[in-house]
Amino acid sequence: MTTAEDASAGAGDEWWDVLDDAGAPVGERFRRGDPGWPEGRYHLVVGVCPVRADGRVLVTRRAVSKDWPLDWEFPAGSALAGEDSPTAAARELQEETGLSVAHDDLVLLRRLVEPTAFFDVFTARVADPEVLDLEPSEVCDARWVDLDEVMRMRDAGDFADPWLPRLEVVLPMLDGVVVRTAPPVTG
Template sequence: MSELWDLVDETGRPLGRTHRRDDPAFPEGAFHLVVSVCVVRRDGRVLTSRRAAVKDWPLSWEFPAGSALAGETSRQAAVRELAEETGVVVDPAALVLVGRVREEQALFDLYLARVDDPAVVPDPAEVSEAEWAPVDTVFARTAAGEMAGPWVRRLRELGDTLRALIRS
């Protein structure tokens, strides 16, 4: 059975309706939440993951990300997706919102989480590999076309804020 998403308006306010991920007709004027966490270790390196070969944007790099399921807040979904894809668990209250990007059918929320040095256990159905990289590597991969397509715009819009938060 495919995922069920809550629908929200362009401000993120719930519309009181849901949408099944695989249903072809996405309601016009509605959005769903997509979330991601940029995990930062004490040494300033960030956790990046390479998408599994069977997923859209196969073998492209990204920060762990996914859609909020019906009934989840943005923060809850971010914590769940991070844990599912990488095994890294963070407290929702510890997430710092980097920003939101409005996409065609989604509102994308990027969070930052600071961690010590957690064990990373990638889910092979989601992630082909994971690594701790300097944040500049993420932007170099974006320029080289190695990041999943949606990340180009996301990092163009949120990159300066993300870099500032990582360095602070």
């Protein structure tokens, strides 16, 4: 496997680069789902908080076949072998929602260190699509919400468990970037 395209090809195999504790590749690859994750090593995971012109953000609901079924999150997933963080973030966003962003549109909010992963959280301004193109094997629903609604969803336990500590760090960073409470609709 030499590229992200190669890594994702064939029989649904997904290959990850193995990273050291500084986030540098160690020259090894690991197939998702295989036993024996190397102790003290990491892989790269990315998440994107898409923001529309009106300041609302996109949250997606995990498909019933996924871990944490029907829970909410921001679009996210693992980087494939050979991908850098912005490439993986743009790919995951496009695959799950149909939204396309350029690397220059992605702003890294924070790299979080989790037990076996570095989790890079991005935000990106996106065009206001009339219709999202959700990938049903990944996402079963999506909503554009204000930041107050994200906090209500978190407090109600609607977000997937892995997102709870991530949101503690990321939500304050989004304040001022997104709308806290949507203005009333007139017309």
